[in-house]
Amino acid sequence: EAGVVQSPRYKIIEKKQPVAFWCNPISGHNTLYWYLQNLGQGPELLIRYENEEAVDDSQLPKDRFSAERLKGVDSTLKIQPAELGDSAVYLCASSPYRGITNTGELFFGEGSRLTVL
Amino acid sequence: KQEVTQIPAALSVPEGENLVLNCSFTDSAIYNLQWFRQDPGKGLTSLLLIQSSQREQTSGRLNASLDKSSGRSTLYIAASQPGDSATYLCAVNTGNQFYFGTGTSLTVIP
Numbered sequence: 001e002a003g004v005v006q007s008p009r010y011k012i013i014e015k016k017q018p019v020a021f022w023c024n025p026i027s028g029h030n031t032l033y034w035y036l037q038n039l040g041q042g043p044e045l046l047i048r049y050e051n052e053e054a055v056d057d058s059q060l061p062k063d064r065f066s067a068e069r070l071k072g073v074d075s076t077l078k079i080q081p082a083e084l085g086d087s088a089v090y091l092c093a094s095s096p097y098r099g100i101t102n103t104g105e106l107f108f109g110e111g112s113r114l115t116v117l
Numbered sequence: 118k119q120e121v122t123q124i125p126a127a128l129s130v131p132e133g134e135n136l137v138l139n140c141s142f143t144d145s146a147i148y149n150l151q152w153f154r155q156d157p158g159k160g161l162t163s164l165l166l167i168q169s170s171q172r173e174q175t176s177g178r179l180n181a182s183l184d185k186s187s188g189r190s191t192l193y194i195a196a197s198q199p200g201d202s203a204t205y206l207c208a209v210n211t212g213n214q215f216y217f218g219t220g221t222s223l224t225v226i227p
Binding site: 048105113 | 121149151153158159160161162163166206208210213214215217218219220
């Protein structure tokens with residue numbers, strides 16, 4: 001079974017440029033997460049989707065970040081314009097939905113490392 | 118808000134030694150706890166998942182325990198190998214969100 005697939009693995013851009021990351025979750029996983037991970041830190045939630053609905057985007061900096069999950073499968077996370085402080089690893093994860101609350105196991109992709117110059 | 122702490126932040130052991138990594142959390146109202154391994158420049162790989170009703174889970178040389186009432190979990194690694202060198206993170210699941218610790222960086226010296 002294929003795991004969570006992310007692209008690109010690495011991206012280097014100038015500040016103020018736009019950037020987009022793509023994620024394909026494990027087949028059948030309704031729940032999709034985007035996390036941000038800074039060096040030496042644990043992942044921090046940006047947004048959580050249940051199917052195509054963003055059920056928790058309270059941590060997403062909406063002035064420059066946007067995300068979508070069309071048809072409840074693939075997802076894209078966009079930053080426009082990027083700032084120096086956005087340099088980090090952007091991780092996508094998916095989990096099978098288990099009813100009202102999500103009690104499933106979490107599976108991560110390899111991450112997309114962003115460097116903003 | 119749930120807070121997750123992992124101690125120690127870094128650990129260095131000689132090959133063959135048994136070791137214990139610690140994870141503590143502030144709110145015992147969790148559904149499960151998951152241990153992950155992260156190699157440099159890679160994503161997180163799931164090692165063990167313990168449901169709130171369970172006390173421990175085992176996979177090969179790894180054994181994870183959970184004491185929900187005291188807000189603690191341990192990951193025991195038996196007969197450590199250089200290939201075990203990585204950062205180990207724990208995450209608690211409250212049903213709506215996963216809260217992560219900052220990890221323990223493990224180095225196993227040949």
